[in-house]
Amino acid sequence: MSQKKDETAAAVVALLELLAGEGPANRFEAPVAEARRQGVTGADLETVEQVKRLALALHARLDRRQQWSAALTTLVDTACDLAAPHAMEDTLKIITRRARLLLGADVSWITLPTTNGRALRLHALDGHVSMLNSGLRLPWDAGLAAAVLAHRAPLWTSDYLTDDGFRHAPEPDQWIKAEGLHAVLAVPLSRGTRPLGTLHVAERSVRHFSADEIALVNMLAEVGGVALERALHMAEAREEVSVLRERVQHAETELASVRRLADAQRTLLDLVLGGCDPHTLAEEFRATLGASVLLCSAHGTVVACAGEIPEDRQGALARAATDARPLATSAPALLEGGTWSVPLFTGSHYLGALYVDAGPSITGDETELLRHAGRAAAVLLFLQEGETAVAEGQFRDELLDDLLTGGPRPREQLERRARRLGVDLDQPHVVVIARPEGGTHAQAVTWASSRARRDNGLKTTHEDNIVLLLPGTDPGAAARTVHEDLASLLGHPVTVSGSGPVADPAAVRHGYREAARCLDAMTALGAVGTSASTREMGFVGLLLSDHVDAERFIEGTIGPVLHYDEQRLTELTRTLDAYFDTGGSPTYAAEQLHVHPNTVARRLERISDLIGADWQKPERALEVQLALRLSRIRRVLKERGEPAGHPAADQEA
Template sequence: MSHKKDEAAGAVLALLDLLAGEGPASRFEAPVEQARRRGVRGADLRMVEQVKRLALSIHARLDRRQQWSAGLTSLVDTACDLAAPHSVEDTLKIITRRARLLLGADVSWVTRPAADERLFRLHALDGHVSMLNTRIRLPWDAGLAAAVLAHRAPLWTSDYLTDDTFRHADGPDEWIMAEGLHAVLGVPLSRGTRPLGSLHVADRSVRHFSADEIALTSMLAEIGGVALERAVHLEETREDMAVLRDRALRAEAELAAARRVAATQRELLDLVLGGCDPHTLVEEFRARLGASVLLCGAHGTVVAGAGDMPEGTREAVTRAAMDAGPLGAPEPWLLEGGVWSVPLFTGSHYLGALCVHAGPALTDDAAELLRHAAGAAAVLLFLHQGSAAVAEGQFRDELLDDLLMSACRPREQLERRARRLGIGLDQPYVVVIARPDGGAQVRAVTWASAYARRRNGLKTTHEGDIVLLLPGTEAGAAARAVRHELSSLLGRPVTVSGSGPVSDPGAVLHGYREAARCLDAMIALGAVGTSASTHDMGFVGLLLSDHLDAEKFIESTIGAVLDYDEQRLTELTRTLDAYFDTGGSPTYAAEQLHVHPNTVARRLERISDLIGSDWQKPERALEVQLALRLSRIRRVLRERGESAGHPAGRQDA
């Protein structure tokens, strides 16, 4: 018995020795088998087996602690590795590589929400063998990644494709099958409560993940979340810094360009103020701009030029110089043949234009240089001729102001002032009033000054309207021309009225009053944005006129019919009366005239040939009827006047 107990004690010591030496678990069965072969039985054998079980339990705990310690060490190493600054993609690669090594898994990856769509994208795969991942998109509401982010907790499955505790999707399942994966563990990749994605590890065999493995992976995800957030902020900061750097470089370049332009402007002004002539200045422009240059006056005359302009462009340039005044702003505008023109102003007074053959497109630097060159040219023209031109413009405005005064100045004085400006007030002129809609008064006035000077007329502003006195006899045509040019320039409606002609200084005020009443009537009738004269408005114009000229109204409306009757002894006028008296019925008119209806029809056709085919329209018909009545009244008055002048004849009668 003593021998058996010694064998049992030896087996126990052997087990303790294996435990102390951290021997493998497979060797713990050998001392028990040896004791059994040496005859240990009964309670002694059960004691040895119990010691073996306790030793294996202690061994397992030690092994688990070693694994946990190794995992913590790996986490510390990972944290140290992630402490250095990395890009977002490099950070994700470190996380997935460490996760795969930490659990001894086959594949690891990170899923992150896509920025522009409701999907998840795979990032930084480690250990994969297929290329399906390059095009796979994970739906936001299916797959293990969606479940992990929805629950904000770790989830795992021992066999992904057969697990129906979460929703499946074709894309992820196809990729899992292509990779041959079974066990998959997913943990949230987050920073505090902010989810950044999910970290996944997977095996190509069925596997049950232990609590320690899940805890270690979650700790790795926490560390990775901090590093990922920092990497994202770092990339955003770098992008912001790159943007700021680009802005700083652009600002430096713009500042350098502004300094160059300022230096150029200063040099050009010094050249002008130093007393240079136009030819010297234009040569300097050509050298700086590298193109042919023409300096033109307000009337299109060439003041100076440098270089050779293309054939056929000089006429266009001089014409553009005459028309440049309405632009109202010293901005380059492109003419035909790649020639750029810049209007030259001093205040609102137009002096001329600077034209440069610089091609179909201007760089920003060239446009800026051209504007400064135009400024220097404007200063030069003003010094040479501008002060006299500005004074002349003021004299013109003051002359028209005096003509519009109710207490008119002596006629001889007005005519003398007009002759000094090259204007003959004994010649026919028309009065035109323009009223722009919605402002733009300054630009319109600038245009009016240039237009009046081009037409050798006068311009002023009166009660907020632009008033023009222009040579001519057709007030309606002048009003249409003004409306067309001014509305095209301003890009908004302009209402224009006209009256005249007038050929006497004292008649200008009457012409203005007629045109003003015509303008007010047009606006009251809803004709905003149109043009008309008192003559164009028919019987309304007759009422608006300062002098009720019924003779002119009759002649302009039915004068051709009256002349035809007088020359051919026909009855067209009487036919018109009958036609209107019977309500516009040719049949009833024929009965009243005691003629055949065909005769009335032929007479009406002849009337259409004489006064226009639209005389039966309501507006024209009203004017024709009014003219017929005025004609009858005129005839009656004339007959009475003739009778009063021949008393003898009256006694005979």
């Protein structure tokens, strides 16, 4: 009996030694078998087996604790890894790699919603063997991931393809089948209550996941969710920093560009204000712009050239400079051959054009350089123009004075002087006399000088009046324009008269005399502060004219009636004569014409249609009667064989 007790104690000690030495579980049966072989039976053998069972239970508990401790160590290591800043993709890779190692799984991956939130996309797969995952998009409402996001709790399946506990979709099922996966565990990858995505671990065999495994993956997902959110914030911050860096670089580039442009503008203006000549400025343009430069005046002359521009090309560009005036803009314009044209203005005053052979395409900075160069060139031409303006103004005044006084100067000399000033006296001009009725006379003279130079005309003062010789054929329109502009400038009434047109140096004096008589007539008639021309004053203008033009007066007054009679063989002119002869009575006129009064009434209506309904008013009626009388005299003279419109005939009329 004592020997059996010793064998029992030896078996118990052996079991305890195995437990203390953390021996494998399959070796715990050996001490029990040895006790049986030594003859231990009954209660003693039952004691040994009970000790074995307790030892195995303790061994399993210790093993579980060791596994849990190792898992916690893995989680701590993962948290340490994720504590360092990582890009989003690197963060996802760390999470999936640690999830796979944590459970010893075959495959792990993460699904995240797409940007528009209408699908899920696979990220950071670890352990996969197929290529079907490349760019794989999953439906947002199907698959295990969609179920996890909907319930916000871990879900698992022992065999994915045969499980009907969630909705299936072709895309994830095809990929699961290609990878040979069965058991899949998915937990929400979240930050607090906000789900960011799902973390998956999977096995290529059918199995069940324990509560400890689910808890471990869930804890990893919580740690990963914090890291993922931080990675997202860091990605957003990096993007914002990148945008800010680009803006700063853009701002620095623009600032450097502005400084370069400011330096170039300062250099150009210093040259101009320092009194440089146009050729020096053109050379500076060439050095600054890196291209050949041509500077032309508004009159089509070459002021300066720097670079290799053929003479025929210079001439063509100089002629084109005269056509740039109507543009009224200083914006550079591309011409044929890669030449840029920059019109030069001071206010609305056109000075010329700057041409630069900079090629068909230029940058924004180069465009600004062209603008700065154009401004500098405009300032130079303006300063030069100002230096010659006084002398040129005196020449213009003297030329118009000589034309008005009709001195003994040869016509050729007058025309030559006019051509030097850019005035062609053989072209139609109108004479305008302006008499300010108040205000500063000097201010009116200054305005007149500017107006004459702008319109390429002449100006002078004569007998305390301002006299203008302007290109044009309508003296009335010119007088109205001068009246409106000058009255608006002075703020006082201005009386303006006009005559012409004249197209001969000798005719300027006669035009001035007619305009002067018209001005006196306006004063006598109480029309001070208005504008008129001899042509607009009807028969009064006829009387004021140096050369009586009865033909024009008749044509302007009753010409439509005369033409109507000639073309249709009617008697409207006879009806007018009878109407005025009978004191304006249609009835008596009908008796004189031997027609019915209604016929006279219809003829008078036709006359109103032809020359205006106001022809019966006293002022118009007087002009119509005078025109009828002159027309009758002209007809008599023609019957005598004298040419119509002969000066002697006009004087007799």
